[in-house]
Amino acid sequence: MILFIILGVVAVLLLVAALYNGLVRANVRVDEAWSDITVQLKRRADLIPNLIETVKGYAKHEKEVFDNVTKARSAILGAQGVEETAKADNQFTSALKSVFAVAEAYPDLKANQNFADLQAELTDTEDKIQASRRFYNGSARDLNIKIKTFPSNIFANMLGFKVREFYELEESENAKVQNPVNVKF
Helix, strand or coil: HHHHHHHHHHHHHHHHHHHHHHHHHHHHHHHHHHHHHHHHHHHHHHHHHHHHHHHCCCCCCHHHHHHHHHHHHHHHCCCCCCHHHHHHHHHHHHHHHHHHHHHHHHHHHHHHHHHHHHHHHHHHHHHHHHHHHHHHHHHHHHHHHHHCCCCHHHHHHHHCCCCCCCCCHHHHHHHHHHHHCCCCC
16 A cells, blocks of 8 residues: 555656656747847847948938837847837837838849848848747747646646747737838839
C-alpha cells in the first residue's frame, strides 16, 4: 500500500514538473518572439532617416509628411508593451505610406538607386516584421492555450503565468491595409 502511495506521489510530482516546464518553455517562446518584433521594428526605424533624407532632396515642400514620419518613428521607439507598440506601428505604417505616395509624384526619385535600395531594404524589413508578428501570435496562442486548459490552468494560475495579448492591427487599420492608398495630386 505504501508503495502505491509513493508511486502516486511521484507520478503527481512528475506531472506537475512536466506542466510547469511546458509553461516555462511556452513563456520563454513568447518572450523570444516579442524580442524578434522589437528588433525588426528598431531595424525599420533605423532605415527611415536615410529614406527620408533621400526623399527630402526631391520633395522639399512635403514637410508635413516628413514630420509625421518622424513623430511616428519616435512613438514606435518609445512604445512599451504589445498594445502600445501595435498602435505606434500602425501609425508608423500609415506615415510610411505617405512617404511612398510622395515618391510616386517624383519620377527622378523613383529612378534614384539609393531610394530603390532603401525601398527594397524596407520591404525586406516589413516582411520580417510580418513573420515576427506571426511567430509572436503563434507563441502567445500556444501559451494561452496551456494557461487556459486543464490541468495546466490550475498550476499556471498558482505560479503566476499570465495570458499574453496578441499583436493585432486596429480595426480601422485593418481596413486601411485591405484597401490600397489612393494617391491624387
